[in-house]
Amino acid sequence: MLSRVLYVDIGKRSSWVVDKHDIFSKYLGGSGVASKLLLEEARPGIDPFSPEAPIIFSPGYLVGVFPCMVKAVAMFKSPLTKNLGESHAGGHFSSALRFAGYGALVVRGASEYPVAVKIKDDKVRVEMADSLWGLSPLDVERSLRESHYEGMQSVISCGKAGERLVCYSNVIVDRYHHFGRLGLGAVFGSKRLKAISILGTGEIPLESPLAVKEMYEKLNHEVVLSGKMSKYHDLGTSANMLELNELGALPTHNFKDSRFKGAEGISGEVMAESLLRRKISCPGCPIACIHLAGLRTDFAPEHEKGKKEVFSEEVLLPYNYEPMYALGSNLLLSEAKNLLRLIYHCEFLGLDAMMVGNILAWTTEAFEEGRITLDDTLIKPEWGSVEAYLQIINNIVDMKSPFYAKLAQGLLETSKRYGGREYAMIAGNNGMAGYITGYGSIVGALVGARHSHLSNSGYSIDQKTMNQPLSHEQISDFLIEQEDWLYALYSLGACYFCRGVYTKEAVCEALKTVGTEKTKEELMKMGKEIFHNLYKFKVREGFELAEQEPPKRVYQVQTPHGMLKAEEVKAIIKLYIKKREGEGLRLKPEEKALKELLR
Numbered sequence: 001m002l003s004r005v006l007y008v009d010i011g012k013r014s015s016w017v018v019d020k021h022d023i024f025s026k027y028l029g030g031s032g033v034a035s036k037l038l039l040e041e042a043r044p045g046i047d048p049f050s051p052e053a054p055i056i057f058s059p060g061y062l063v064g065v066f067p068c069m070v071k072a073v074a075m076f077k078s079p080l081t082k083n084l085g086e087s088h089a090g091g092h093f094s095s096a097l098r099f100a101g102y103g104a105l106v107v108r109g110a111s112e113y114p115v116a117v118k119i120k121d122d123k124v125r126v127e128m129a130d131s132l133w134g135l136s137p138l139d140v141e142r143s144l145r146e147s148h149y150e151g152m153q154s155v156i157s158c159g160k161a162g163e164r165l166v167c168y169s170n171v172i173v174d175r176y177h178h179f180g181r182l183g184l185g186a187v188f189g190s191k192r193l194k195a196i197s198i199l200g201t202g203e204i205p206l207e208s209p210l211a212v213k214e215m216y217e218k219l220n221h222e223v224v225l226s227g228k229m230s231k232y233h234d235l236g237t238s239a240n241m242l243e244l245n246e247l248g249a250l251p252t253h254n255f256k257d258s259r260f261k262g263a264e265g266i267s268g269e270v271m272a273e274s275l276l277r278r279k280i281s282c283p284g285c286p287i288a289c290i291h292l293a294g295l296r297t298d299f300a301p302e303h304e305k306g307k308k309e310v311f312s313e314e315v316l317l318p319y320n321y322e323p324m325y326a327l328g329s330n331l332l333l334s335e336a337k338n339l340l341r342l343i344y345h346c347e348f349l350g351l352d353a354m355m356v357g358n359i360l361a362w363t364t365e366a367f368e369e370g371r372i373t374l375d376d377t378l379i380k381p382e383w384g385s386v387e388a389y390l391q392i393i394n395n396i397v398d399m400k401s402p403f404y405a406k407l408a409q410g411l412l413e414t415s416k417r418y419g420g421r422e423y424a425m426i427a428g429n430n431g432m433a434g435y436i437t438g439y440g441s442i443v444g445a446l447v448g449a450r451h452s453h454l455s456n457s458g459y460s461i462d463q464k465t466m467n468q469p470l471s472h473e474q475i476s477d478f479l480i481e482q483e484d485w486l487y488a489l490y491s492l493g494a495c496y497f498c499r500g501v502y503t504k505e506a507v508c509e510a511l512k513t514v515g516t517e518k519t520k521e522e523l524m525k526m527g528k529e530i531f532h533n534l535y536k537f538k539v540r541e542g543f544e545l546a547e548q549e550p551p552k553r554v555y556q557v558q559t560p561h562g563m564l565k566a567e568e569v570k571a572i573i574k575l576y577i578k579k580r581e582g583e584g585l586r587l588k589p590e591e592k593a594l595k596e597l598l599r
């Protein structure tokens with residue numbers, strides 16, 4: 001078992017390794033190990049931007065062993081929600097860390113000047129990175145990637161948005177993958193940590209290579225030939241655009257509507273026909289769900305003024321459903337090229353595109369209502385206007401006015417100052433995902449530990465039960481079962497898309513081949529404990545589930561399950577709380593602890 005934790009203090013330029021066998025034997029890796037390290041490393045009430053605030057990375061336990069086991073988990077205190085920051089990324093980062101010989105990485109401290117952490121197996125350096133500061137994550141990757149190497153290499157970096165502490169800035173992994181949500185980029189920026197590069201040249205020791213090989217082939221067969229994952233290879237998640245539009249579950253016009261007349265123009269089908277250039281995979285995954293589109297950008301336009309022919313270059317950028325809804329239908333943008341321009345801008349600056357979509361939609365509506373004026377925005381936001389939106393994104397990152405400085409903190413803070421909370425489309429302060437499918441999607445986002453649609457697949461119970469009434473009991477049981485099981489999978493490094501392949505039976509069998517015996521019940525218990533750890537952190541930091549409410553807008557839009565009602569949402573959350581408390585989980589912050597936090 002790889003139970004070595006690498007600690008790096010970037011303020012002191014030092015590093016050391018601690019063996020944490022007890023945590024790894026209980027939680028294996030990924031979310032499980034990271035949840036425990038977060039509780040250990042982050043003192044109660046810590047400021048997410050304080051030098052002592054830790055960033056924890058943990059690759060899943062089966063990363064580098066079985067197909068689609070590729071994810072690394074990042075945990076930190078989120079500057080956006082002020083409680084749990086948890087984000088998962090594919091790409092080479094998790095395998096590079098494991099091949100370098102570590103089960104987890106903890107970054108602490110802060111530097112006075114920009115630095116990059118460079119790890120090559122057991123050699124760890126904190127180097128000055130002045131020349132990288134201000135660069136886009138895409139340029140940083142180009143600059144730090146070694147061209148000749150053996151082993152597994154990964155480069156992760158924040159962009160200008162992270163440097164400027166925009167609370168929903170991200171960290172980009174190997175160009176095309178992301179620790180996308182909850183503001184890890186800003187935590188990097190607060191430490192003046194621009195990038196981490198890892199080169200791992202070791203291997204993962206296996207007790208029974210033949211048994212692993214046999215299991216690998218069995219799983220690979222399921223991944224490739226069962227059809228369970230073919231959607232992800234074909235159009236990818238961008239297929240959801242037309243499917244959800246057809247169902248009447250596609251958030252449109254800041255969730256005012258659930259169907260978009262212009263959906264065709266930004267659909268996965270149109271992208272695939274005219275803009276798709278390549279499909280790529282995480283290492284060890286045969287699916288290649290990452291669809292890369294080609295976007296022509298002007299090459300040095302200042303040299304081309306007055307000329308008939310303008311030179312341009314083509315950049316490749318990843319697209320999938322979530323940014324497509326957030327920056328597309330939700331903003332009434334119906335041209336694929338314009339949508340790509342917005343996605344590229346978010347990538348270039350290192351911003352969570354989903355949250356940016358929610359922010360732009362709120363800004364446009366608040367402007368229409370007169371809550372904010374040109375004095376605040378400096379430019380008129382208009383539905384579907386790509387030029388205005390590009391400028392607004394720049395203004396947020398540059399914090400061009402007091403309004404933009406507030407907007408950089410997220411929609412809760414902005415709506416506290418300017419109003420408009422009823423259409424600030426956030427759940428638990430995180431931007432809502434692109435599903436207005438019914439109660440499952442709304443309650444799932446509110447109760448999920450990281451307020452993501454990937455927390456508990458709440459949207460999927462809505463989609464599976466069209467035209468069937470669902471009881472509160474069914475919804476809350478589904479959300480609990482799903483989230484507990486997903487946390488077991490997230491401790492192993494599973495990609496969310498392969499959950500249909502990695503059934504409980506398959507996971508037990510796979511674990512056995514690497515010498516870890518766990519029953520289905522033990523795995524479920526482990527997943528539940530991980531969820532409890534995460535909520536312990538959230539509650540400790542002041543999060544109170546009973547107070548969570550969705551924006552009123554979700555009650556004003558037609559969903560496939562009809563118009564949703566506030567009292568129903570409240571009742572489902574109440575039942576969910578009762579069930580979770582029945583498991584022994586405390587969901588209310590202690591008075592004393594709250595006072596301490598507010599002090």
Ligand code: SF4
Pocket residue numbers: 068069070090091232280281282285286287288289290495496497498
């Ligand atoms: S399905 Fe996609 S995200 Fe998941 S492991 Fe494969 S390539 Fe990576």
